[in-house]
């Protein structure tokens with residue numbers, strides 16, 4: 195085992211990812227790299243406008259994000275989460291954490307004043323440095339996070355399929371020159387709804403427990419849903435069948451760009467799952483209380499990783515290329 199001196203990562207772990215370059219900060223870009231960066235920036239702007247328009251036109255309220263909170267996503271026991279460090283500080287004598295996702299805020303907001311909501315939510319997840327070259331991980335990213343009361347998976351599928359199909363169809367018409375510069379004009383295909391749905395258990399049987407995510411991403415030519423993925427307590431689990439009513443959206447040759455679920459809202463199940471996962475109950479006191487009082491509604495929602503979605507559209511090797519100020523795990527720049 196050799197150690198990569200700059201990143202303190204075992205070299206063996208990096209060999210597969212070696213071809214991916216770490217995106218450079220703005221001030222180090224060459225003229226052609228600036229041109230590429232500007233094209234990706236225009237596609238990001240177009241994507242933000244298209245998606246927010248779709249949600250607003252369907253009656254969603256646009257909420258402003260929260261950055262510090264006592265309660266945030268536990269990211270546990272999801273085996274996909276590889277967090278090196280959690281940031282916790284005291285303010286006004288109380289501990290708060292930097293936002294890893296606004297899932298808890300969404301559950302409370304959708305159950306009260308905002309039955310259909312979305313947020314462009316900055317998330318901080320200090321991913322392990324060894325994820326520098328996955329090309330899919332950055333330590334600050336933005337989710338278009340949304341939630342709907344009295345809804346289920348089918349409602350989310352229909353909404354997202356409409357949003358993505360409209361976006362790509364319009365992009366191919368309006369952003370031809372940018373897509374050409376990025377060599378995506380021909381390879382980016384406008385998807386057709388409805389997207390196919392796969393069960394994670396079947397994919398594991400086909401590709402193996404470790405390889406199913408890479409396997410499905412490589413084999414598909416259209417976006418697909420993957421359901422039934424064991425993870426955090428707030429996703430709905432049928433205790434009788436053991437199946438999870440949750441979903442990821444996978445893009446061809448790229449991988450996951452969205453995760454979401456129908457949610458738990460019943461007091462007994464929430465408490466049982468929090469205890470089962472050994473998650474700190476005191477950090478989730480409010481939703482436990484609201485569930486006990488019957489004030490938590492059945493909701494469903496998801497979060498779209500904006501850098502990943504635009505990364506797929508632009509065909510980048512590393513999604514930090516979609517950030518003006520790259521946040522590559524293990525790398526801290528002045529800006």
Ligand code: ATP
Pocket residue numbers: 272274275319321330331332333334335337450451452453497498499500501502513
């Ligand atoms: P992965 O398994 O790829 O590490 P995840 O499943 O742990 O990701 P989620 O907790 O599902 O991530 O987060 C919701 C969405 O936010 C993801 O579908 C993805 O689009 C985006 N996302 C999550 N982590 C990152 C990250 N480190 N960098 C960029 N986007 C991310």
Ligand code: ASP
Pocket residue numbers: 267294295296297337339340453454455495496497498
């Ligand atoms: N945004 C995701 C969801 O809605 C949660 C996450 O970020 O992990 O389920």
Ligand code: MG
Pocket residue numbers: 274442450452453
């Ligand atoms: Mg996920």
